[in-house]
Amino acid sequence: MxxxxxxxxxxxxVVTGSASAQDDRxxxxxxxxxxxxxxxxxxxxxxxxxxxxxxxxxxxxxxxxxxxxxxxxxxxxxxxxxxxxxxxxxxxxxxxxxxxxxxxxxxxxxxxxxxxxxxxxxxxxxxxxxxxxxETMGFVYDAERFGADVDSPLALAGNKIGVQLDTLGDFYLTSAFQGQLRDDVEHFKSVPEAMRAFNKGELAGVMAPLGELRGAVNMLESENIDIRQVQLTGLYQNxxxxxxxxxxxxxxxxxxxxxxxxxxxxxxxxxxxxxxxxxxxxxxxxxxxxxxxxxx
Incomplete structure (x- = not known):
């Protein structure tokens, strides 16, 4: 995995207490x-x-x-x-x-x-x-297509949004906003793979941890994009x-x-x-x- x-x-x-074990070696x-x-x-x-x-x-x-x-x-x-x-x-x-x-x-x-x-x-x-x-969650999107003021993935509704399979981004987009984005989610094996599809114009955006997104953008030299932080209000640790x-x-x-x-x-x-x-x-x-x- x-x-x-x-x-x-x-x-x-869930945030609780912590503990650590010790030994005699x-x-x-x-x-x-x-x-x-x-x-x-x-x-x-x-x-x-x-x-x-x-x-x-x-x-x-x-x-x-x-x-x-x-x-x-x-x-x-x-x-x-x-x-x-x-x-x-x-x-x-x-x-x-x-x-x-x-x-x-x-x-x-x-x-x-x-x-x-x-x-x-x-x-x-x-x-x-x-x-x-x-670390925190974020998403990239085509700023030329959607403008520079998009502050939520919900603005991309009706367009394909890439996520890495079985990640927090996947879980969020398929369950948040009363499931409005569920049919828009496109699954990939990795964030770089999703970003490559984004670069080809196959996706409107990609959602993943912000550090992974920033790194992928830097490695792939993407253009015409904006990167935004996502607040997972009321459901998850941000x-x-x-x-x-x-x-x-x-x-x-x-x-x-x-x-x-x-x-x-x-x-x-x-x-x-x-x-x-x-x-x-x-x-x-x-x-x-x-x-x-x-x-x-």
Whole structure:
């Protein structure tokens, strides 16, 4: 399954308390320092966050953040790109604290995890920290065709609107506005695929998380479009923070990574990375809380 399903579940999560489990083993920071390398997991097909580059390696915002975190720790960075499982909870299990049954071992940390307290409570084998971006829903549309004052997908009624299958955008457009847009929804395997159809004039618009839309527009050099934020009034969580996760019971590593992420944000380096990929930086809503709890 794609990252889409995991993010849909997180965006619909109810905010509750959080918890983290601890164990008695040695802190992993010592191991990382000794080997001189930190291994960080990212999704393998999730532009503009992490994706296979034409050069053969991996590129994307999360990949650059991973390398910058390694620099802050004084070690090199190994990127462990992996395919998403059925849910983000499965990804946390596979890549953070247990490993996959086919033999894939956990990484030292995983990027782009949801920071909802309820999700943290459900995954207490991991420690969540270092929120670095606040995501929200958005949509792009043909500004030349519809004008520059469209503030809702409802204005596109009667025209095809692209969404990635089984995502929050899909769920919203097929259920909101009393189902008025249900027959207008066109499903795609990915946001870039939907954007390519938009570029060809096959769609009036595309709805997806704002970061994915901005990245796709930058990569595909679309023209005659406008990008708007969507308020999912009364039904869903409108925005959510993403951060990183490590195996619980490693307070020194949590503290080091939390401090490194704070330094990247305060120095402006995070914003530079986002700018390089054409995605305006949105500071996490819970940045202060995330930093203060690192290492607990």
């Amino acid at each position: 794609a990252v889409k399903t995991a993010l849909l579940a997180l965006a619909l999560a 040695a802190d992993k920071l010592d191991e990382i320092k000794e080997r001189g390398r930190v291994e960080i997991a990212v999704y393998d097909s999730f532009p503009p966050w992490s994706y296979k580059a034409e050069s053969g390696g991996y590129a994307g915002i999360d990949v650059e953040i991973a390398k910058a975190l390694g620099d802050k720790l004084g070690v090199s960075t190994t990127i462990n790109a992996f395919p998403a499982d059925e849910s983000m909870g499965d990804d946390i299990r596979n890549m953070v604290w247990k490993g996959h049954y086919i033999g894939r071992k956990p990484a030292d940390a995983m990027l782009h995890v949801g920071m909802a307290p309820s999700f943290q409570a459900e995954n207490d084998q991991a420690t969540f920290l270092g929120a670095y971006y606040n 925005d959510w923070d993403v951060g990183l996760a490590i195996k619980a019971g490693n307070p020194a590593l949590a503290r080091a990574l939390g401090e490194a992420m704070t330094e990247l944000r305060n120095s402006g380096r995070l914003e530079e990375i986002f700018t390089d990929y054409g995605v305006p930086y949105r500071a996490p809503a819970d940045a202060a809380d995330s930093d203060s709890t690192a290492g607990r």
